[in-house]
Amino acid sequence: MELKHEQFRVIGKDLSTAQKIVRPSLTYWQDAWRRLKKNPAAITAIVILTILSLLAIFQPMFSKYSYSDQNLMLTLARPGVEGHLFGTDNLGRDLFVRVWVGARISLLIGITGALIELVIGIIYGGVSGYKGGNVDNIMMRVVDVLYVIPEVVMMILLIMVMGPGLFTVILAISSLHWLPMARIVRGQILQVKEQEFVLAARTLGASPSRMIGRHLIPNVIGPIIVRLTFSIPGAIFFEAFLSFIGMGVPQPLASWGTLAATGQQQLIAHPHLLLFPSIAISLAMLSFNMLGDGLRDALDPRLRK
Amino acid sequence: MNKNKKVIEVKNLKKYFNVGPGLTLKAVDDLNFYIYEGETLGLVGESGCGKSTTGRTMIRLYDATAGEVLFEGKDVHKMSRAEHKDFTRHAQMIFQDPYASLNPRMTVGDIIGEGIDIHRIMGGKERMERIYNLLETVGLNREHASRFPHEFSGGQRQRIGIARALAIEPKFIVCDEPISALDVSIQAQVVNLLIELQRDMKLTYLFIAHDLSMVKHISDRVAVMYLGTMVELASSTELYDKPLHPYTQALLSAIPIPDPNIERSRQRVLLEGDVPSPINPSAGCRFKGRCRYAKDVCHQQMPELREVGPDHFVACHIV
Numbered sequence: 001m002e003l004k005h006e007q008f009r010v011i012g013k014d015l016s017t018a019q020k021i022v023r024p025s026l027t028y029w030q031d032a033w034r035r036l037k038k039n040p041a042a043i044t045a046i047v048i049l050t051i052l053s054l055l056a057i058f059q060p061m062f063s064k065y066s067y068s069d070q071n072l073m074l075t076l077a078r079p080g081v082e083g084h085l086f087g088t089d090n091l092g093r094d095l096f097v098r099v100w101v102g103a104r105i106s107l108l109i110g111i112t113g114a115l116i117e118l119v120i121g122i123i124y125g126g127v128s129g130y131k132g133g134n135v136d137n138i139m140m141r142v143v144d145v146l147y148v149i150p151e152v153v154m155m156i157l158l159i160m161v162m163g164p165g166l167f168t169v170i171l172a173i174s175s176l177h178w179l180p181m182a183r184i185v186r187g188q189i190l191q192v193k194e195q196e197f198v199l200a201a202r203t204l205g206a207s208p209s210r211m212i213g214r215h216l217i218p219n220v221i222g223p224i225i226v227r228l229t230f231s232i233p234g235a236i237f238f239e240a241f242l243s244f245i246g247m248g249v250p251q252p253l254a255s256w257g258t259l260a261a262t263g264q265q266q267l268i269a270h271p272h273l274l275l276f277p278s279i280a281i282s283l284a285m286l287s288f289n290m291l292g293d294g295l296r297d298a299l300d301p302r303l304r305k
Numbered sequence: 306m307n308k309n310k311k312v313i314e315v316k317n318l319k320k321y322f323n324v325g326p327g328l329t330l331k332a333v334d335d336l337n338f339y340i341y342e343g344e345t346l347g348l349v350g351e352s353g354c355g356k357s358t359t360g361r362t363m364i365r366l367y368d369a370t371a372g373e374v375l376f377e378g379k380d381v382h383k384m385s386r387a388e389h390k391d392f393t394r395h396a397q398m399i400f401q402d403p404y405a406s407l408n409p410r411m412t413v414g415d416i417i418g419e420g421i422d423i424h425r426i427m428g429g430k431e432r433m434e435r436i437y438n439l440l441e442t443v444g445l446n447r448e449h450a451s452r453f454p455h456e457f458s459g460g461q462r463q464r465i466g467i468a469r470a471l472a473i474e475p476k477f478i479v480c481d482e483p484i485s486a487l488d489v490s491i492q493a494q495v496v497n498l499l500i501e502l503q504r505d506m507k508l509t510y511l512f513i514a515h516d517l518s519m520v521k522h523i524s525d526r527v528a529v530m531y532l533g534t535m536v537e538l539a540s541s542t543e544l545y546d547k548p549l550h551p552y553t554q555a556l557l558s559a560i561p562i563p564d565p566n567i568e569r570s571r572q573r574v575l576l577e578g579d580v581p582s583p584i585n586p587s588a589g590c591r592f593k594g595r596c597r598y599a600k601d602v603c604h605q606q607m608p609e610l611r612e613v614g615p616d617h618f619v620a621c622h623i624v
């Protein structure tokens with residue numbers, strides 16, 4: 001068959017519709033929030049954590065009992081007796097208020113521990129990854145060496161040297177906890193800094209501060225946040241563990257860990273003393289972990305749907 | 306093209322990577338060439354032969370191991386901090402992978418405007434107007450400025466990358482395989498856009514590709530690389546009509562000819578074996594192991610790039 005030039009006609013194309021994008025514009029954070037909202041476990045976790053935090057902040061303010069007031073006439077009361085919702089302990093202190101004061105301490109330890117870990121981890125890992133080469137080699141070998149130290153031994157040692165106290169406990173917990181964070185940050189930075197958009201910024205003459213602030217940090221923040229939501233329950237757990245072996249925050253301060261540790265001594269006769277702090281610890285740990293899982297899915301662009 | 310002015314000149318450029326104790330990867334080994342103002346020099350070769358490394362070393366994304374890159378007479382690798390910042394206004398790059406070359410956390414407007422911000426060229430409304438103009442220049446809409454890269458297709462992203470490079474009105478652009486990640490139908494659009502922009506803005510290009518047919522279309526001269534060395538350099542018509550180096554001949558015969566009669570009857574020059582490793586290469590011509598004409602001298606001595614015809618350079622002992 002013979003095709004002639006005349007048989008063809010340029011029909012052109014409508015560029016205005018060709019380049020249209022239908023999906024609404026979303027920032028990274030809007031998009032992450034949209035995906036997080038679709039995750040029932042993560043939403044449940046957020047609700048539980050909000051309730052726990054609100055109770056921790058406000059309940060001790062409005063309770064008619066103080067966490068240290070003793071009522072020796074009413075020791076070891078069962079839950080519900082005379083307005084003591086969770087009962088009282090062996091000194092007649094209201095357990096309900098003690099659980100929420102304990103929540104303050106435990107959450108404080110969890111959050112400050114995680115923040116310290118974050119700051120040290122980002123600076124150490126960031127420098128290591130950004131500088132690369134020999135600096136990176138030396139810094140990472142130091143991390144490898146520190147990794148060998150058993151965490152528990154290090155914590156106990158620190159507390160024995162510095163004496164018990166809230167600050168010591170936080171310090172002991174963060175002393176080695178920043179190591180995995182530093183490794184994560186370094187790995188992320190190494191991965192991102194070879195990407196072509198970073199090279200493009202260098203080609204445009206971007207300063208180091210612009211490079212770090214606009215290109216590197218925003219692109220590594222996702223995994224860091226995820227790691228953070230896992231390190232808060234980690235710190236709470238280690239605090240409880242330290243309390244159990246008698247190295248937690250000193251009396252009359254209470255944390256979930258110390259409450260559970262004292263309750264455990266009277267487990268057979270008065271199980272409520274262990275029950276309520278344990279439920280609180282478990283709820284918090286579970287929620288943080290569920291939130292972390294949800295965030296990991298929501299912040300990972302590879303799962304973008 | 307202005308044959309009186311060389312915008313960029315590469316002299317004995319070497320870039321070695323240290324890939325382990327005693328292992329040197331010679332990604333770029335002793336390159337010499339120049340590009341005239343307004344010219345497009347095509348740079349072709351198989352994957353891994355050092356094309357990207359050449360382009361990146363030329364704009365100082367990598368430090369050169371040895372040799373010079375002269376931009377308007379000044380050595381790019383010896384520039385002071387201030388001189389280098391000024392250089393970044395004049396030399397730009399368009400990257401190979403449209404999915405990795407745009408920061409996923411920045412809006413398209415901020416991506417395109419980054420050069421304007423870094424060099425404090427303009428601000429406020431004027432800057433936005435400039436960004437809108439650039440978007441329209443590369444065939445996108447002004448509404449796209451507030452969107453994020455993941456909302457665009459590969460071809461659109463490559464246009465954004467082009468707009469970013471153009472924003473500071475550079476003189477010289479390294480196009481590192483700007484089309485090889487795109488669909489064939491989009492490739493022609495992007496190449497035509499680059500040609501149009503070059504005409505309007507008097508740009509000088511180093512156009513890297515491994516696809517010879519597209520390179521012929523855009524380039525004035527074409528350089529062929531093999532394992533870090535340049536094997537042939539000639540005007541694009543000359544190179545396609547009269548390839549002299551056995552490697553160039555093999556590359557050209559791999560291009561299918563859109564005529565079944567010729568295609569069926571022609572003799573193909575087949576390349577045997579794989580590209581050897583660029584780590585600690587042995588003496589002599591890099592291509593000797595795959596060359597049908599290899600003689601003794603090819604195993605002992607590295608051939609020099611020499612002029613065999615008007616503006617036609619070949620590095621081969623046989624020719």
Ligand SMILES: Nc1ncnc2c1ncn2[C@@H]1O[C@H](COP(=O)(O)OP(=O)(O)OP(=O)(O)O)[C@@H](O)[C@H]1O
Binds near residue numbers: 401
């Ligand atoms: N940063 C680096 N460190 C070590 N080796 C490298 C580095 N960058 C590139 N190389 C090596 O240098 C050689 C040339 O790489 P280059 O990226 O320049 O090839 P190319 O010609 O651009 O290939 P392609 O067509 O696949 O893009 C390859 O062997 C590669 O492995």
Ligand SMILES: [Mg+2]
Binds near residue numbers: 356357401481482
């Ligand atoms: Mg390449």
